[in-house]
Amino acid sequence: MATIDRKYIVVGGGVAGGYAAREFVKLGLQPGELTIFSKEAAAPYERPALSKAYMFPEAAARLPGFHVCVGSGGERQLPDWYAEKGIELKLESEIVKADLENKTLTTDKGDVYSYGTLVIATGSTFLNLADFKTAGADAKGIYYLREVHEADKLVDAIKANKGGEAVVVGGGYIGLELAACLTINKIKVTMVFPDPCFMPRLFTPELASFYEGYYENKGVNIIKGTSVTAFEKDDNGHVSKVILKDGRTLDSTLVVVGVGAKPLLGPFKGLLEEEKGGIKVDASFKTSDPNVYAVGDIATFPMKMYGDTRRVEHVDHARKSAMQAVQAIKAAEKGEVVDEYDYLPFFYSRSFDLSWQFYGDNVGETVHWGREAGTPDSKFGAYWVKDNRVMGAFLEGGSPDENKLIAKVAREQPSVNSTQDLVSAGLGFASKV
Known part of the structure; x- marks a missing residue:
């Protein structure tokens, strides 16, 4: 040929x-x-x-x-x-x-x-639970999401399970966003993940506490600190139960998995x-x-x-x-070169009425600022400080202009005299950089 x-x-x-x-x-x-x-x-x-x-x-x-x-x-x-x-x-x-x-x-x-x-x-x-040799991971009714054809299958399953229950395996980006979508579709969701809190690679316990409380107020049941060890199937090969490492069993015919990539x-x-x-x-x-x-x-x-x-x-x-x-x-x-790649790490997510953005590196001491938990309509955030410089910045509920401010902070890494100044200044610190 x-x-x-x-x-x-x-x-x-x-x-x-x-x-x-x-x-x-x-x-x-x-x-x-x-x-x-x-x-x-x-x-x-x-x-x-x-x-x-x-x-x-x-x-x-x-x-x-x-x-x-x-x-x-x-x-x-x-x-x-x-x-x-x-x-x-x-x-x-x-x-x-x-x-x-x-x-x-x-x-x-x-x-x-x-x-x-x-x-x-x-x-x-996506990482498939079959990769971990999880028993029953080949059952019908277990969904993963990466491509549009997988999204179409999940949409059909959601429509078929209105008013029913679902288990979401994973407490990261995909788990959180799909748990919100399932809930909006009037499906009762139980989230299961082995970590001590939502998104532990980024969220501090304080940040995670807010989001976990918000999800629970929306009716999401959260089971932390354990993992799925097996699935049971019915006579048609469809998932019927989710078996957890801690011995609990969850009845469910709809499972969505988001455990990494x-x-x-x-x-x-x-x-x-x-x-x-x-x-x-x-x-x-x-x-x-x-x-x-x-x-x-x-x-x-x-x-x-x-x-x-x-x-x-x-x-x-x-x-x-x-x-x-x-x-x-x-x-x-043309015999020319371009400037080297100078990337500012950036992550974001949207779910329910929430929308957060993070820029920079989450290293050093974390300084939280903003409202007390329980008032989700007000802005709050965090700065990460190492060697008296701000290395990363997180903002919930920011406008496009406010998100640009925290991006600028992470890019320029301004020095700070006192972390208490960050607590009191909050977003105002970013506006002065």
């Missing part, structure tokens, strides 16, 4: 793939130069919508409404957009073999493509230098192979702000790293 030649190939049709396409076009892509491979059936879309508005009982988000790049205020790239720009978008197509020495890729259909420059943007996927290195595993579970890249996202770049969830990159290397699973980084890589690729063609 003849090899199909392309100047650029992007493997992965998620957020990073879509933003890479936009950047190529912006910087002068010619028709026929770029092919994007995606194992999904839909053109690149803004994945965060799936655990938020996609599950709403009314005015739910649906494609084509959230194709990239609407998540950052850009043009919506419908499937026709790629054809109009001369980009070959190969949907439901996976790369199963990579020959980096000869610069070729083989698809699951048997097609062989050659490339000049390759961008790997395969992202990550893992990078999808696929056929590139072992072909490139790796670090911290991902593909090691430089500040332009170039890998150990000069013709190959890796972006988004799979990339372990230099974190300039903190002088270390990190792998970040977040949509904001997926967008920005893809743009950085394409800018570096196009600059190198």
